[in-house]
Amino acid sequence: MDKNMLRLLQERLGRTAIGASTARGMGPVGTIQAARSFLQACDLRSIKANTPQAYRRRLDELTDALIERLPVDAQHWGSARKFVNIFLRNCAYNRFMCEAYRLDRVEPWMEVPLDSHVAAGLKHDALEANLDLTLPRWKTVIGLTPELSDSWQRVAHAIAQRGAIHRVHLDVRYWNGAHLQRQARH
Incomplete structure (x- = not known):
């Protein structure tokens, strides 16, 4: 699969990961679009990790970066973490994304999205x-x-x-x- 197709798949996964029911009560208008835009553009190559601690550091970095991109009234650690976890899980469930970014290697350390x-x-x-x-x-x-x-x-x-x-x-x-x-x- 070429890089352009992987980019398109990531954009689709970022768009579909965060819907109205996922983000209900977590922020004002613009929260969903901000989360989607961030996830569509994040660098999945940086998810690579050789240890649970390294994966956790990267997950924390993504969570913090998403918080900064959300509207001020939506800058909650819990919702940002949930959005990142859902997106990464969906990428791992996609054969092409999982293979391209070797998400199977970090699957044992992925978190369950909490709600x-x-x-x-x-x-x-x-x-x-x-x-x-x-x-x-x-x-x-x-x-x-x-x-x-x-x-x-x-x-x-x-x-x-x-x-x-x-x-x-x-x-x-x-x-x-x-x-x-x-x-x-x-």
Whole structure:
């Protein structure tokens, strides 16, 4: 796949990663477009990392850079981190992007994008599995701090290990579960 096609794929993935439901309540008009523009142009070659710590540093850099690009009233660490994590997960799920940028190498360190559905799923699974983990109280995505996120990510890592998957994939499981439960009620 040539560089132009990869650029077009990244633009598409950046555009589709952040929709109205993803960003609901996270900022004023312009928040979605600012996030999309940033993700469409970020350098995916810089995601390469040989250690979890190196990946985390790059993820923190991307999060901080996105915060700066968001409207002032939308500059929340939690929403920026969620947007970056969704975008990177979607790139990893795209065969061409994953191969071109070797995202399979960082997949074990990718974070699950956090929101209320994921938090509810993590809490349910942790209790059901009798995991001896401290679960923080879920508030909101925009209320997430790096420390709270780390706590939820540790829980996600433990649950994912039990299921022999990487934690990034838990979002798909929990979103689909919530989606199916809503359908069953109607």
